Amino acid sequence: MVRPAVRTVTYTRWLHLFIGAVAAPVVGLIYPGLDGSGGGNWLLPLVPLPLVAVAACVPGMRVAETMQAQLLLFPRPRTPHRRPDLGIAGSPSASWGDRWRVFIWLTVRLWLGFGVTVVTINGVVLMLGLLTPSLWPPFGSPLPLLGPWSWWYPLLAPVTGVTLIALTWGAGALMAGLAPRLLGPSPAERFAELEERTERLQERTRLARELHDTIGHALTIAVVQAGAARAAGTPEFTDRALAAIEDTGREALSELDRVLRLLREDANPTEQRLTLAHAGRLVESARGAGADVTAETDGDVDALPGPVSHEGYRMLQESLTNALRHAGPVPVTVRIEVRDGRLELEVRNKLPAESRDFRDGGSGLRGLRERAVLLGGVAEYGPHEGEWRVRVTLPLR
Known part of the structure; x- marks a missing residue:
């Protein structure tokens, strides 16, 4: 009262x-x-x-x-x-x-x-x-x-x-x-606000994935290379490892600068985006970290639509990063195929003996599946015939 x-x-x-x-x-x-x-x-x-x-x-x-x-x-x-x-x-x-x-x-x-x-x-x-x-x-x-x-x-x-x-x-x-x-x-204004908020969240999620893939891959390569150089103990291998770390770090800084310019809204969202046409960088980077990577490409990768090719590049990057992080420098098989209006990406490597995060799928693998769903495709990962396999199928339309 x-x-x-x-x-x-x-x-x-x-x-x-x-x-x-x-x-x-x-x-x-x-x-x-x-x-x-x-x-x-x-x-x-x-x-x-x-x-x-x-x-x-x-x-x-x-x-x-x-x-x-x-x-x-x-x-x-x-x-x-x-x-x-x-x-x-x-x-x-x-x-x-x-x-x-x-x-x-x-x-x-x-x-x-x-x-x-x-x-x-x-x-x-x-x-x-x-x-x-x-x-x-x-x-x-x-x-x-x-x-x-x-x-x-x-x-x-x-x-x-x-x-x-x-x-x-x-x-x-x-x-x-x-x-x-x-x-x-009004209901129309609420709907428009919800759409705008959803777009902002999607953009933030996409940029978070970009940073996760770029920085995570660079740090994984640097850690593996540094550990291998220390174990080898030879000047020649140490020089090659430092060169690989330098190249990976420079690429990561370039990607980080691009993402930061997107956050400042002073850059074209599609400029200098890495696509599957640059997959050779990832393969060479993984080989430099000690992995025996066998890559096979079937189809015209350069003709892929921009979003599909870019997301495919990120999915390949995440798959190779997980292989190096959890299994170490083991043999890895990469297959990229463009056929019948779809893109198929498959990465296989030796299954690590003990790695719970690798078996259950961390945030990177969950993000990989979300990327595929947003493009109307499907992503599967898990043990297969004694190996760890990541298989992605994306429609080109």
């Missing part, structure tokens, strides 16, 4: 209602006039409706009402990183349905605000009259229900105050509840 009286939101919502009701007395100065007779006071909430309708037709009115609602109806401390979703649109009205809802919002705010303001003013006057004998009764006439002022009338003042607080809190809560329904985005 006491909490609404000590909360700031109760009074900011009253202010919101009061501002919405200002149009009634302002217009009432012109018609029907504020002569104090009270005969035309009931017209005050009705006369401004044509002006309210005109204001609701202005697209920017929803933005103005949204700003006031966020400031006065929901005055919670909000930080840029933790701002709750109030369900209120911050864009101008885009359709007549939006304008109609804004008109209803303005009308409710006008009528409810006018009623709360009238009750509040009269309630405050009544409280002062109950507390102060010199002000009782107002305007020098006895109150019909209570008669002349008596000593026990101040006991009624808290009741009046609680009633005013309850009325203000209830009216403010009603406006806060109506705000998402009348100022919120």
Whole structure:
């Protein structure tokens, strides 16, 4: 019972209602006039409706009402990183349905605000009259229900105050509840926002995969090469290992720079994208790490569509990286085939004796399957005839 009286939101919502009701007395100065007779006071909430309708037709009115609602109806401390979703649109009205809802919002705010303001003013006057004998009764006439002022009338003042607080809190809560329904985005706007959010998430996921494949492959090659050089202990092999690490690192830095430029939105998304035409780099890099890679290509790889060829390159990169990471420098067989309107990619290597992550499939292999699904294809991985096999089939259309 006491909490609404000590909360700031109760009074900011009253202010919101009061501002919405200002149009009634302002217009009432012109018609029907504020002569104090009270005969035309009931017209005050009705006369401004044509002006309210005109204001609701202005697209920017929803933005103005949204700003006031966020400031006065929901005055919670909000930080840029933790701002709750109030369900209120911050864009101008885009359709007549939006304008109609804004008109209803303005009308409710006008009528409810006018009623709360009238009750509040009269309630405050009544409280002062109950507390102060010199002000009782107002305007020098006895109150019909209570008669002349008596000593026990101040006991009624808290009741009046609680009633005013309850009325203000209830009216403010009603406006806060109506705000998402009348100022919120329409179904078409919600759908467009959902599509935009989905596209952003897909783009972020794609860039995350790019970084995972590029950096993961480079680090795997560097680790394997460094370990092999230390085990060999010969200057010749060490020089070859360092050269392979240098080439892989340079390629990884180039890919990292491309992805970062995409994040800064100052580069063409399709420029300098690696495709299966560059698969020889991956094969030579794996061979430099000590793996015995046998590669076989059947079909015109250069004629593959850009997205299919690029994703195929990333899938081959992920497969070779996993083979080196989990099985070490073992014999690996790579087969790339383009035939009958589809691309088939298969990577086989000796199955490691113990590697739970390799058997279960880590995040890289799950990302490989997601890449294939997005292109309408299928990716399979797992033990097959004593080997670990990754098999991908992608349609060219």
